[in-house]
Amino acid sequence: MSKASTRDRIIEAAGKLFHAEGIRAVSVDAVAEKAGLTKRTLYYHFRSKDDLIAAYLETRDQPNLALFQRWFGEAEGDVADKVRAIFTNLAASARHPKWKGCGFLRTSVELVTMPGHPAMVIGRAHKKRVEDWLGSVFADAGFGAGAGELARQVILLLDGAFAVVLLHRDPGYMESAGDAAALLIRATSVSDG
Numbered sequence: 001m002s003k004a005s006t007r008d009r010i011i012e013a014a015g016k017l018f019h020a021e022g023i024r025a026v027s028v029d030a031v032a033e034k035a036g037l038t039k040r041t042l043y044y045h046f047r048s049k050d051d052l053i054a055a056y057l058e059t060r061d062q063p064n065l066a067l068f069q070r071w072f073g074e075a076e077g078d079v080a081d082k083v084r085a086i087f088t089n090l091a092a093s094a095r096h097p098k099w100k101g102c103g104f105l106r107t108s109v110e111l112v113t114m115p116g117h118p119a120m121v122i123g124r125a126h127k128k129r130v131e132d133w134l135g136s137v138f139a140d141a142g143f144g145a146g147a148g149e150l151a152r153q154v155i156l157l158l159d160g161a162f163a164v165v166l167l168h169r170d171p172g173y174m175e176s177a178g179d180a181a182a183l184l185i186r187a188t189s190v191s192d193g
Contacts, residue, residue, distance in 0.1 A: 054118035079141045080185040087178025094171035
């Protein structure tokens with residue numbers, strides 16, 4: 001097997017375990033076993049478990065952003081409706097029994113005492129990319145100088161909804177957050193117009 005495919009196998013195995021059990025609960029031995037290789041081979045591809053955690057999150061960055069962009073693009077209506085569609089789709093995902101929320105946020109909770117951890121750096125970069133994308137959406141929609149602040153507010157609603165849905169196991173909170181985001185966008189549109 002090529003180096004890239006072995007690396008991908010390790011990341012895939014780690015991702016399944018991290019998603020199911022959390023990053024701290026999963027040992028390097030468990031990842032190696034799940035990937036069907038030795039711990040030595042795993043360490044050939046990753047210097048440490050920390051590097052593996054970071055690589056796992058890095059593989060989730062673009063697919064997650066692309067999914068939000070797809071949901072936004074497929075939705076009917078104005079910008080507020082399209083943003084609400086992201087929340088609506090997340091609520092539908094949260095209704096699946098294996099849903100565990102945002103892997104970036106879950107990882108940040110587990111690593112809260114290690115702000116310089118490579119996975120925290122990747123998590124912050126991912127969240128910033130989503131925020132920047134929303135900011136560009138709002139700028140393109142004519143929100144002007146307020147586009148960045150509006151994106152920040154929508155991110156707060158989004159990430160807050162992830163936390164509350166996990167706590168209560170009620171995807172309705174995600175839909176409520178989507179309604180709040182749509183109201184906020186429309187209120188900002190009216191006040192800026």
